[in-house]
Every structure is written in C-alpha cells, then in structure tokens.
Amino acid sequence: MNSDSDLQIAGDILEVPHLLQPPREHPSTVSEFVGLARSIAADRSQWEHLVQYDATSRWYHRLRTGPGYEVWLLSWVPGQGSGLHDHGRSSGVLTVLEGALTERTERDTRALGAGSQRVFAPGYIHEVVNDSLEPAVSLHVYYPGLTEMPMHSAQCAPAVVTA
Ligand SMILES: [Fe+2]
Numbered sequence: 001m002n003s004d005s006d007l008q009i010a011g012d013i014l015e016v017p018h019l020l021q022p023p024r025e026h027p028s029t030v031s032e033f034v035g036l037a038r039s040i041a042a043d044r045s046q047w048e049h050l051v052q053y054d055a056t057s058r059w060y061h062r063l064r065t066g067p068g069y070e071v072w073l074l075s076w077v078p079g080q081g082s083g084l085h086d087h088g089r090s091s092g093v094l095t096v097l098e099g100a101l102t103e104r105t106e107r108d109t110r111a112l113g114a115g116s117q118r119v120f121a122p123g124y125i126h127e128v129v130n131d132s133l134e135p136a137v138s139l140h141v142y143y144p145g146l147t148e149m150p151m152h153s154a155q156c157a158p159a160v161v162t163a
Contacts, residue, residue: 026066030093030119033069033141037095037117040064040071040139047097053077053135063139070145076101076136081129087122088148092140094118094128099136102129125152 027036040046040063052059053075064071076099084104094103094117101112104127112118120126130136140146 027069030091033093033143034117034119036071037093037139037141041095041097041115047073047137047139051075051137055080058082065145068145069141069143072140072142072146073097074138074140076128076130076138078130078133078135082127084125084127084152085149086125086152087120087142087146088150089122090142090144090146091121092119092124092142092146094120095139095141097137097139099130099134100132101136101138102131103127104129 024032027033047063050061050063050073052061055077058080059075061073062070063073094112096112096114096116098114100114101116103110103112103118105125128138
C-alpha cells in the first residue's frame with residue numbers, strides 16, 4: 001500500500017484507543033442516564049424484592065448513588081400522587097417499572113405505562129398520580145441528587161365544579 005494515501009493517513013480505527021474506551025462506569029449524559037434506567041428496569045432482580053407498598057405515606061428507597069446522581073425507587077398504591085412539584089436544580093429521568101402512572105403538567109396529561117420514560121430539566125413542574133386500580137412502581141434518576149422538591153399550588157389542575 002502506498003503510505004501516502006488517505007487510507008494510510010486515516011489509519012485503522014482499531015488502533016485509535018480513544019474511540020474504543022469501554023462504557024463509562026457512571027453515566028454523565030442524558031442518553032446514559034436513560035440507558036441506566038432502562039438497564040435497571042430490565043433487571044427485576046435489582047429492585048423487585050425491595051418494593052414496599054404503603055397506603056398511608058409515600059414509599060421511596062434510594063437504590064443507588066454515583067458521582068453527582070441518585071437513583072430512587074418509588075411505589076404508588078392506587079390513588080397516591082406526588083402533588084404538583086418541581087425538582088429544584090435537578091434534572092431527571094422517570095421510568096415506570098410496573099403498573100401505570102399518569103403525569104400531569106400545565107400543558108397536558110399523559111398516561112405512562114410500564115417502560116415509559118420521561119426526561120426533564122431543572123424547573124420542570126409536574127404531578128404524578130397512580131390513577132389506576134393496580135399498584136405501580138417507578139424509578140427516578142436525579143442529576144444532581146434531589147435536594148429539594150418544592151411543591152406548587154394546583155393552579156394548573158383542572159377546576160373542580162361542585163354543586
Ligand atoms: Fe417529579
């Protein structure tokens with residue numbers, strides 16, 4: 001081969017070590033956090049035995065921590081909801097592991113079945129409710145870890161008209 005050719009200059013990709021690094025131990029991008037949540041969702045042995053259902057108060061369990069992020073497991077009995085809140089300066093990934101949840105924002109309401117994922121940035125305001133008749137389990141990745149969850153008044157909830 002002619003050593004002056006473009007092919008020779010481009011080289012063999014297998015000899016370029018920086019392109020072949022193994023997956024990072026800890027996620028640091030949105031897609032990596034989404035991937036982390038998907039991998040935990042797919043491996044029930046990581047969370048199934050930890051889940052508890054509490055009808056009197058919200059149940060949550062910190063499943064994992066890493067540099068700059070936390071992973072929480074939450075359960076929702078029918079009718080339980082978060083109330084309208086934001087996440088302080090945290091971004092997050094919400095993944096439904098089991099059952100179904102309903103997410104309400106100022107703009108819309110969406111049904112989240114098992115496997116559904118929502119990614120949100122700091123300042124995102126929502127309410128999550130289990131409107132179904134079965135318990136639900138969800139996984140929440142926060143980056144940075146959640147230090148506050150300010151509650152909002154229900155100004156964007158639909159008005160309830162009573163007689
Ligand atoms: Fe939230």
